[in-house]
Amino acid sequence: MSEKQFQTPNRSHDGCGCGCSCDNSNIDAILAKYNNDRGRLMDILIELQDSEGCVGEEAIAKIAEVFNMSRVDVVQTLSFYHFFSQKYRGKYTVYLNDSAVAEMMGRDEIAKAFEEEVGCKFGSVNEDGNIGLFSTSCIGMNDQEPSAIINQRVFTKLTKEKVAKIVKGMKNGDDVEDLIGTDVQSNILLQGPILTKDTELGDAIRKAISMSPEEVIEEVKQSNLRGRGGAGFPTALKWRFCRNADGEKHYVFCNADEGEPGTFKDRVILTERPQLLFAGMTIAGYAIGSDEGILYLRYEYKFMEAQLKEVLQQLRDKNLLGKNITGKEGFDFDIRIQFGGGAYVCGEESALLESAEGKRGEPRDRPPFPVVKGYMQQPTAVNNVETFCSVAKIMHKGAKWYRSLGTLDSTGSKLVSVSGDCQRPGIYEIEWGFTVQDVLNLVGAKDVQAVQVGGPSGKCIAPNEFNRKLAYEDLATGGSIIVINNDRDLLNDIVLNFLDFFIEESCGSCVPCRAMTVQYKRKIEKILAGKGVKKDIDQMLSWEKVMHMNRCGLGQSACNPVISTIQNFRELYNSKLQKEEYVSQFDLAAAIKESCETAGRIPNLGGNHE
Amino acid sequence: MSKVLITIDGKGFLADSEKTVLEVARENHIYIPTLCNLEGIKPQGSCRICTCMIDGRMMTACTTPVNNGMVVVTKTDELDKLRSKIVELLFAEGNHFCPACERSGNCELQALAYLYKIMVPEFDYIFPNRDVDATHPKLILDHNRCILCKRCIRRKKEAENPTWFVFENRGNHVKINFDHELTADMDDEMAQKAMDTCPVGAIIRKEKGYDVPIGRRKYDLHPIGSDIEGKE
Numbered sequence: 001m002s003e004k005q006f007q008t009p010n011r012s013h014d015g016c017g018c019g020c021s022c023d024n025s026n027i028d029a030i031l032a033k034y035n036n037d038r039g040r041l042m043d044i045l046i047e048l049q050d051s052e053g054c055v056g057e058e059a060i061a062k063i064a065e066v067f068n069m070s071r072v073d074v075v076q077t078l079s080f081y082h083f084f085s086q087k088y089r090g091k092y093t094v095y096l097n098d099s100a101v102a103e104m105m106g107r108d109e110i111a112k113a114f115e116e117e118v119g120c121k122f123g124s125v126n127e128d129g130n131i132g133l134f135s136t137s138c139i140g141m142n143d144q145e146p147s148a149i150i151n152q153r154v155f156t157k158l159t160k161e162k163v164a165k166i167v168k169g170m171k172n173g174d175d176v177e178d179l180i181g182t183d184v185q186s187n188i189l190l191q192g193p194i195l196t197k198d199t200e201l202g203d204a205i206r207k208a209i210s211m212s213p214e215e216v217i218e219e220v221k222q223s224n225l226r227g228r229g230g231a232g233f234p235t236a237l238k239w240r241f242c243r244n245a246d247g248e249k250h251y252v253f254c255n256a257d258e259g260e261p262g263t264f265k266d267r268v269i270l271t272e273r274p275q276l277l278f279a280g281m282t283i284a285g286y287a288i289g290s291d292e293g294i295l296y297l298r299y300e301y302k303f304m305e306a307q308l309k310e311v312l313q314q315l316r317d318k319n320l321l322g323k324n325i326t327g328k329e330g331f332d333f334d335i336r337i338q339f340g341g342g343a344y345v346c347g348e349e350s351a352l353l354e355s356a357e358g359k360r361g362e363p364r365d366r367p368p369f370p371v372v373k374g375y376m377q378q379p380t381a382v383n384n385v386e387t388f389c390s391v392a393k394i395m396h397k398g399a400k401w402y403r404s405l406g407t408l409d410s411t412g413s414k415l416v417s418v419s420g421d422c423q424r425p426g427i428y429e430i431e432w433g434f435t436v437q438d439v440l441n442l443v444g445a446k447d448v449q450a451v452q453v454g455g456p457s458g459k460c461i462a463p464n465e466f467n468r469k470l471a472y473e474d475l476a477t478g479g480s481i482i483v484i485n486n487d488r489d490l491l492n493d494i495v496l497n498f499l500d501f502f503i504e505e506s507c508g509s510c511v512p513c514r515a516m517t518v519q520y521k522r523k524i525e526k527i528l529a530g531k532g533v534k535k536d537i538d539q540m541l542s543w544e545k546v547m548h549m550n551r552c553g554l555g556q557s558a559c560n561p562v563i564s565t566i567q568n569f570r571e572l573y574n575s576k577l578q579k580e581e582y583v584s585q586f587d588l589a590a591a592i593k594e595s596c597e598t599a600g601r602i603p604n605l606g607g608n609h610e
Numbered sequence: 611m612s613k614v615l616i617t618i619d620g621k622g623f624l625a626d627s628e629k630t631v632l633e634v635a636r637e638n639h640i641y642i643p644t645l646c647n648l649e650g651i652k653p654q655g656s657c658r659i660c661t662c663m664i665d666g667r668m669m670t671a672c673t674t675p676v677n678n679g680m681v682v683v684t685k686t687d688e689l690d691k692l693r694s695k696i697v698e699l700l701f702a703e704g705n706h707f708c709p710a711c712e713r714s715g716n717c718e719l720q721a722l723a724y725l726y727k728i729m730v731p732e733f734d735y736i737f738p739n740r741d742v743d744a745t746h747p748k749l750i751l752d753h754n755r756c757i758l759c760k761r762c763i764r765r766k767k768e769a770e771n772p773t774w775f776v777f778e779n780r781g782n783h784v785k786i787n788f789d790h791e792l793t794a795d796m797d798d799e800m801a802q803k804a805m806d807t808c809p810v811g812a813i814i815r816k817e818k819g820y821d822v823p824i825g826r827r828k829y830d831l832h833p834i835g836s837d838i839e840g841k842e
């Protein structure tokens with residue numbers, strides 16, 4: 001590549017009205033690029049933020065005018081996402097990951113180094129407006145933490161020395177490309193049926209279109225494939241519902257939001273096997289009767305954009321995308337990339353569709369389900385990256401082959417992303433049915449206190465359960481496995497971090513999701529401060545039911561870090577509690593001391609007060 | 611419109627297939643508590659208080675369309691307990707000093723707290739630092755009392771083009787806002803409508819207030835839901 005992929009935008013920061021001074025000279029061009037289409041608001045905001053470092057008042061006014069929206073309505077979408085800001089975030093914007101594993105790998109020290117070198121605190125921009133420092137939720141690099149995103153480019157395994165070099169380069173005005181070499185590693189440490197390169201380009205698609213769409217769905221059904229995004233819904237059933245739903249147009253969506261902390265397998269697929277993913281999406285298009293696929297890609301993975309677009313173009317050139325694919329009259333299908341703006345909840349499929357429509361990523365009420373009323377109210381099949389790859393392999397090698405892998409209820413293989421306290425963090429493609437201990441042996445984990453299976457929304461299990469199987473029928477996982485050794489303070493390093501994550505990432509609609517998470521945090525802090533009593537534990541357990549009233553999976557599982565650690569590490573909690581059943585935090589004697597003195601009274605408190 | 615047969619709390623009802631569980635329950639004088647719901651505006655299950663057991667699962671009555679053969683349980687001790695926890699959470703999350711509030715006695719949140727006989731929430735009061743925006747000529751927006759139900763946002767918007775009320779931020783930083791410029795010419799009737807849409811005292815009309823004396827306010831006389839249950 002002769003031209004640099006990551007140049008530093010000329011954020012002139014002049015007169016945008018945010019209190020800063022950028023010029024917004026390109027806003028008309030950006031609006032025109034998206035045909036002044038309100039539905040593409042996300043793209044417009046992304047381009048403005050990236051080119052200007054903020055979406056200031058003037059830009060908001062212009063967007064509002066063109067789309068006949070109120071200004072507050074533009075802010076309504078804008079303010080939902082991490083990576084958009086009405087305030088200037090600097091010519092270089094550093095987003096340092098604050099996931100639990102990043103903390104375990106020394107994030108605090110790196111944060112300090114950045115603050116010292118740059119000369120401002122996290123959450124702010126330095127004096128000359130050159131560099132902004134911000135924190136962000138897991139960026140999908142747990143196997144190479146601490147890591148940060150600077151103007152779309154990812155820097156991994158940060159050290160103080162690297163930070164010094166990076167900051168020096170930024171102060172010097174260097175292109176991000178030249179700051180230091182980046183080294184996003186794929187770390188594929190075990191290949192299985194999906195990652196093994198034995199499917200030639202076009203094989204799977206040709207096989208699929210030699211059959212009827214119904215036959216394709218039937219083949220997927222025979223494979224017993226279930227969704228790999230976490231919920232495990234049977235893929236064939238989803239496609240059948242979608243195919244049978246009436247609509248002007250059907251859509252295929254690939255969910256590449258990969259926000260569950262500790263998951264990074266979709267990133268590796270997207271960098272290493274994008275052709276397989278696009279083949280799977282194309283097959284889905286054929287099966288449900290759709291001519292448009294959309295890859296919803298988290299903003300954190302913006303660094304892949306050029307490569308993915310190149311792959312898409314190659315596929316078009318080979319007639320594996322576009323019109324009359326592989327010569328099949330009437331089978332048209334193409335794929336575009338839709339970026340998110342930084343919001344974990346957008347991984348929830350209906351929130352993802354809202355976001356893709358240019359709105360706040362708030363999950364929808366169901367029914368109706370996306371297969372009936374999805375993107376633009378049309379029937380839409382949303383599947384995970386890995387699900388599509390599995391489909392492509394199933395098409396190529398047959399349902400029977402696929403069924404021979406894994407267990408009876410969980411057929412096939414699973415990519416797990418392993419991180420935390422182990423020697424070999426990375427991607428392992430295992431067959432379903434492996435035990436947690438099998439995985440620990442593979443990754444070289446010793447002295448293990450706990451394993452977090454399925455990310456914060458999953459479960460934290462203790463050694464006595466390490467013989468449990470990874471399978472839908474036992475321990476289901478979307479792919480995140482975090483190993484926690486005995487040196488860690490489980491409550492402080494893990495539970496509290498996860499609660500902060502949910503508090504930050506809730507869309508804020510449902511009362512229990514928005515407010516109870518904060519209450520859980522208060523309780524854990526109380527216990528960590530040595531002030532907890534048994535009643536606190538009982539209350540936290542009793543609140544679980546209230547959390548199940550939430551609308552979507554985020555809120556329904558946001559109490560899991562607490563509940564599963566209480567269940568599996570009760571002793572740890574007990575050791576931090578006060579002995580008494582109930583300890584009042586209110587000191588009556590102290591509270592009335594002054595007034596009693598003034599009145600010359602000796603209070604009769606009737607108890608053991610002094 | 612086709613008809614379906616559904617069972618609510620053990621009794622069978624014939625219902626329009628297009629209606630929600632909440633609507634059908636109401637028509638049949640069964641009160642399911644709500645906060646974010648308001649007749650005439652599109653439901654969005656966000657307060658979660660109307661959660662019922664629907665075919666054995668916890669689902670919000672306001673958003674779930676009826677189905678033939680559906681079995682709904684609207685009231686159990688456990689459901690009431692869970693609902694009361696949501697009411698408590700709302701008190702703990704905001705700043706509600708009822709005696710000084712214009713909506714006291716006419717406030718759905720307060721009325722639900724009475725219904726569930728809530729004395730002291732088991733939750734920590736958060737005492738958040740929230741603003742009061744009194745810069746608009748007709749309305750005061752008191753974020754301390756806002757329960758983020760979005761009724762003002764979802765209210766049918768004939769006059770509101772483009773959108774007046776919106777949600778901002780996310781997580782526990784969400785708040786409502788409205789476009790001061792577009793609403794600058796709002797007349798008294800519209801201001802009253804905006805206030806009436808709010809279940810609590812977060813949207814308050816300027817220049818007029820406390821006009822119903824204590825003792826004659828809406829919920830002084832009848833507990834919330836009694837109009838639906840029809841037992842005055």
Ligand SMILES: Cc1cc2nc3c(=O)[nH]c(=O)nc-3n(C[C@H](O)[C@H](O)[C@H](O)COP(=O)(O)O)c2cc1C
Binds near residue numbers: 226227228229348552
């Ligand atoms: C809060 C939340 C976040 C989610 N994040 C993702 C995600 O990042 N990727 C994903 O594929 N599915 C995610 N899901 C699951 C999706 O809602 C959906 O079930 C999935 O994309 C369907 O695809 P599948 O059937 O292929 O698994 C998430 C769900 C919730 C509730």
Ligand code: SF4
Binds near residue numbers: 505
């Ligand atoms: S559960 Fe949480 S994230 Fe999901 S819709 Fe409700 S508030 Fe939003």
Ligand code: SF4
Binds near residue numbers: 706715810811812
């Ligand atoms: S809004 Fe309702 S609950 Fe809040 S202070 Fe006013 S009367 Fe009390």
